[in-house]
């Protein structure tokens with residue numbers, strides 16, 4: 001049976017390799033050697049179809065673990081479903097859940113708490129991380145050793161970190177209070193970081209900063225290392241002062257990396273749960289109740305599944321919207 | 337503008353000796369071209385003058401001041417880097433304006449613009465001023481790098497193969513522009529090139545470097561007509577000078593210790609009056625349009641000579657060769673009489 005030569009042409013590799021005569025011959029030979037049955041089965045597929053077959057497993061997984069739950073959550077958010085009463089009648093309530101959430105002061109308070117937590121941690125960690133990276137980038141003696149030391153907190157599990165900071169924050173036996181009292185002279189047991197309305201948020205910010213500054217440092221360091229030495233040499237010959245070299249070369253060229261660090265930390269801390277849950281559980285009262293804690297309380301303590309689904313969707317849309325705006329800005333900076 | 341003087345300067349990178357005890361004086365307002373094969377230490381010499389490398393030994397004087405230990409800003413030089421070194425996050429305009437914007441210079445933005453526009457126009461990049469420095473062709477990047485050097489009035493201009501990426505036409509134009517600027521400003525320029533036309537036409541003096549040492553320094557004519565050795569002789573001239581064993585031309589008179597005979601292509605004539613120096617056969621002819629290159633066999637040796645564009649010679653023809661003003665080199669390659 002005569003085969004149309006189209007098959008060999010359809011082979012995509014030929015677009016990459018310019019001298020394709022050898023490939024052409026090879027492909028022809030393979031086509032001739034392929035049993036008719038197989039060839040007919042494969043020949044029925046276009047390149048597009050083959051491409052789809054290759055990416056199908058990924059797409060199916062993505063649908064199963066991301067898209068499907070999302071759609072289900074949206075569906076649940078429009079009902080009064082309660083997971084602890086599976087047999088109760090499920091009623092469609094329209095957008096009632098959304099209305100109630102947006103009109104609820106406690107929810108707004110927890111959103112504000114989240115916002116201040118995110119802004120505080122990002123600001124501190126970015127400035128601290130960039131400064132550390134700038135210092136480490138000087139390549140002083142033993143800088144590799146210090147880099148490793150600085151990175152250790154990041155490698156620990158949040159559960160471990162949460163637990164041992166609980167110990168450190170113990171007013172009676174905790175090291176933290178003693179260190180503070182050593183420097184300020186205040187009585188160690190005169191304050192409790194986790195139990196004080198004014199201090200609890202700072203306690204969490206300190207732990208998060210301790211744990212994740214290494215991460216922002218690492219990304220900032222990558223940014224600083226991406227600036228080639230010859231740029232600095234040119235600037236030096238052009239008689240730019242160290243100050244000007246920092247502001248007109250170091251910072252703008254590292255900025256995309258810094259912004260990336262901000263993005264990663266921002267998303268991560270917007271959905272911060274584990275550390276807050278371990279340290280304060282949202283307390284005292286609900287002073288440190290960030291959005292994800294509220295969500296967990298509504299979903300698994302009050303069992304208001306539909307209501308909390310709606311809240312989850314609101315949070316998702318918020319992160320997604322803010323993230324998209326930010327990524328646009330990031331791309332603009334990169335293209336500058 | 338200033339004079340430069342290198343006194344016994346040495347520089348090693350770990351076990352590689354890049355510059356070996358280099359002595360060189362560049363007069364105020366002089367255009368000095370450095371020639372040399374790759375790895376000869378040309379870039380290193382420029383970097384030493386700029387202060388981007390520290391000399392291991394010796395001293396560097398600029399405008400009568402010992403600058404050996406001074407950082408680059410104190411030396412007041414501009415540098416056209418071999419690899420351009422543009423600021424990638426800035427526009428072409430900002431790249432060129434960068435040296436003018438140092439707070440110490442206090443130029444108004446109008447003055448900056450006037451200078452940048454002037455330089456950009458000269459380098460034919462005025463239509464690219466708004467481009468990002470990375471959105472340029474290699475030749476355009478190179479011109480921006482030149483622009484960044486020319487926008488300022490430094491004590492010394494250092495240029496590392498500044499025209500290497502440009503096409504022949506632009507290169508010829510900019511060669512003239514650079515020479516004009518140098519004359520107008522009385523600028524001191526230390527210039528590296530591989531291009532012998534650039535070296536011959538622009539240089540007040542040429543310095544030939546080899547393996548980190550200065551082999552010869554002198555005016556282009558001196559270097560061309562009286563090279564110290566066969567290496568320098570081969571550095572200038574295109575096609576290259578013919579270097580053949582003395583024995584190939586037994587009837588050319590010359591000093592007895594000569595081992596090698598050097599004949600520049602334009603100094604070989606054929607079928608002239610008098611006794612022939614040698615006889616050769618035409619192997620092939622390269623037609624260049626304005627001239628022809630004849631490739632000849634003389635005995636077992638090959639040589640190249642020039643011929644008129646309308647030459648009637650053909651492959652296989654035999655010709656009588658006459659050498660004019662041949663150069664003689666001894667067993668070490670040194671020119672006899674140098």
Ligand SMILES: Nc1ncnc2c1ncn2[C@@H]1O[C@H](COP(=O)(O)OP(=O)(O)OP(=O)(O)O)[C@@H](O)[C@H]1O
Nearest residue numbers: 349352353354372373374375376377378379380381
């Ligand atoms: N930073 C460096 N580290 C180690 N060796 C270096 C360094 N810079 C230059 N060298 C060495 O010094 C020698 C001279 O180098 P240089 O760059 O001055 O050569 P060049 O004459 O400019 O060559 P080219 O014509 O290829 O640009 C070379 O052997 C090179 O390998």
Ligand SMILES: [Mg+2]
Nearest residue numbers: 378379418496
């Ligand atoms: Mg070089």
